[in-house]
Amino acid sequence: MSERMRHGASIGQPLTRRDGPAKVTGAARYSADFHPAGMLHAVMAVSAIARGRVVHLDVAAAEAHPGVVAVMTPENAPTLAKSPDEKDNPFAFRLDLLQNSGVRYANQPIGVVIADTLEAATEGAALLSPRYEAEAPGVELGGGEIFVPDSVGAGTPTEQGAGDIEAGFASAATRMEATYETAAQYHNALEPHTSVAQWDGDRLTLHTPTQALWIAKGRLAGLFGIPEGNVHIVSHYLGGGFGSKGFISSPQILGIMAARLVGRPVKLVTRREQMFGPVGHRASTRQTLKLGAKADGTLTALDHHTLTLTSRHDDFVEACGLIARHLYASEAISTTHAVSRADIGTPIFMRAPGEAPGSVAVESALDELALALDMDPLDLRLKNYAEVEPITHRPFSSKALRECYAQGAERFGWGKRPKQPRQMRDEDGLLVGWGMGTATYPAGMMQGEARATIRADGTALVETAAQDMGQGAWTVLAQIAADGLGLDGDRVELRIGDSDLPNGGLAGGSTGTATSGSAVHAATQAALAQLEDLAVNDRASPLYGAGNAGTVAENGRLARRDDPTRSESFSEILARAGKDSVEAKGTGAGEPASRKTYAMHAHGAVYAEVKVDPDLGQIRVTRLVGAFAAGRIVNPRLVRSQYYGGMIWGVSLALHEHAVLDTRSGRVMNPNLAEYHVPVNADVPSLEAILVEEHDPHVNPLGIKGVGEIGITGTAGAIANAVWHATGTRVRDFPITLDKLLG
């Protein structure tokens, strides 16, 4: 379906969330809220060592505890149809499913206790008192062999560049080089990874949160050796994912295995501290930026090298260098990655994977270069504005970044910024600093399908196994469906979050709305085409013979495109045809030719104000203004919330989040929400997100780019630059904490 979508009645409206009433009344049921009859509770025991093997578990003590029904260990765990280390998807986790006694990271599951009550299962898990044969772990970034990975991130090339980087530096009037470090981060969705699993013979019914229902279904079918159709996953509401629920993790599958072992429904909820290992994280990075520029600021060389960490047993590599491949024009660009292995849980995609840590390094480096050139940081970015994608020279499908820079700067008051640091104080004597950064994220698409049914009663049903993890799929897919069908939103029933529905792609990578939305739109057009077919071939219809002119759907009626007075309601068309409904499927996917021709990215500019206590080093972000352009905005209220959320993650990357590893034991030392800091309400200042208009005729028929991740990029760098501007101290080790300002 390549026709441009009409500007509809619903798309673009700031509707409140369709799932809002359910969520504010407690009626929305998340996975752990299900309680099938006869359900038992399962609790995992996890490893206290990072490398070695378990030599003893006190199974007898656990079994003797009142209420304990079974203890699952490698001795009795159900065998699987394929090795948990075998990947059916290049990014699927290698799993730890009690198939052997080995330990490859701290907090790895090593046993599961199943009991009548949660309390008994919890006590039983503690009674297992594991003994280990421990080996010394290696967990440090750059520890051990450093190698060049085959690919990074979602299968993108490890190295990419353009021009002669040495010549670029040779011709530079000003050069800078700096190394930036970012901390290991854990997604910490508020909802823990959970399974409520029930087997009926070889059929599985599962309540589990997943960002990709069909990928999870395929993974489970493969592991348990059953047809995909035998796996039914229900996940209507998902309590945050951020990438950690993109691929089903070991704890979720252990709950299913426990249910199989005992032959009863089982609920397993990962404990918060157990989420620091088996469910993914963002690895720490060390990034070296080398920049060369002419005296007027024109970049002659941009060299971005990333060293990061992956697990000993798996291959995910944080792709920090991607951002430098398309953000700034430079005569020469080099982006490279290297990685070392560690005895840690495997890292995985985490909100703006690659781009988030990459952006904070690149934006800090640009700021340092601006200082060296005595240029305004915004002017430096404008000087190196990429008119085409720098390495590929492809035109952008759309790029309203100039407008973002301008509107954000105007709103923030950037023009009044003194160039030198430590120039501004507030009425309380706090140092005030202003910084900015460029935001960007690719406008990718997955492949998804949807089904639309137009019913004789004048309503419609739209179905796709898409997932709402807070981005608003319940609302925006209904808006897209309503406009596609020419129906009021309240006449459209939407079903999502169920693996029996057509594959809705992935709620991730900022692809969800673009993909499932395109699929929904295509399905509605295909269903309308069937309806049109019925009408134009029916002599009794006012639309008879309108085949060439075509029809448009509006207010539940089809009308001749060339004569809107000749129309007929959906109900009338179906009634005369003697049909209850028409039904059609549609696909949403990137169009290969235009994706080859054009570079597709969302862009933005973020401006930050911080205040720093000159004596105590305490840092507060006091103002954030972001201006973003991401194609057509389906629902401005919900899009603004996505930008805010991303910007808060930027605050978090810059100032808060840091998983601290004990290098001797290999354990995370702060595996809880009191010591692993994420922003609380009081950490979040006045936020503003400006929705900059952008029309994209190429990205997909709806013109939609994703908005879930871009807010982090730009923001973290803007804050780092504002901290420098306030204090004159450049901190290159993230998060920026007060000790680093005082030291």
Place this chain on the structure above:
Amino acid sequence: MSFPETGFPITLTVNGESRSLVLEDARVTLLDALRERLDLTGSKKGCDRGQCGACTVLLDGVRINACLALAVSHDGASITTIEGLADGDVLHPVQAAFVDHDGFQCGFCTPGQIMSAVGLIREGQAGDDPERVREGMSGNLCRCGAYAGITEAVLAAHAAMHAPDVLPGGHLIEDAA
């Protein structure tokens, strides 16, 4: 470990309704009693150690983390959970304000945020000062980052509940998606 054969009988008034139960285990938290035994799953468990606030309920009118309270310690107490806020189909002003101001995304922390907001407004400490609202709501984490909407919602609800001549009414609960 052994427990009395008779278990631990307790009675709670939950959302105005007297609920008696016999706990077989003294370790049952108030949160697990609500979620696993009384089928009130609106209150959420995010951390089980009082750090995230997703389990916030009102205990005798005061907001607490239900995961840190033992059910047996609160025999006779009156509990209000998210399920007890709306008046039939009419949302409580705080619930309505959360919808209007998009004070949530995934919704998992939302029951706790809303109960905390009801408690905060009742405490009368924050008034219409956004800074104090942010501080007063900082025991409730939102990982999606809906804080701007949460703060706006609490301020709007506070205003609605304190406006003279205006009944604290909300919106009709529409059909859930």
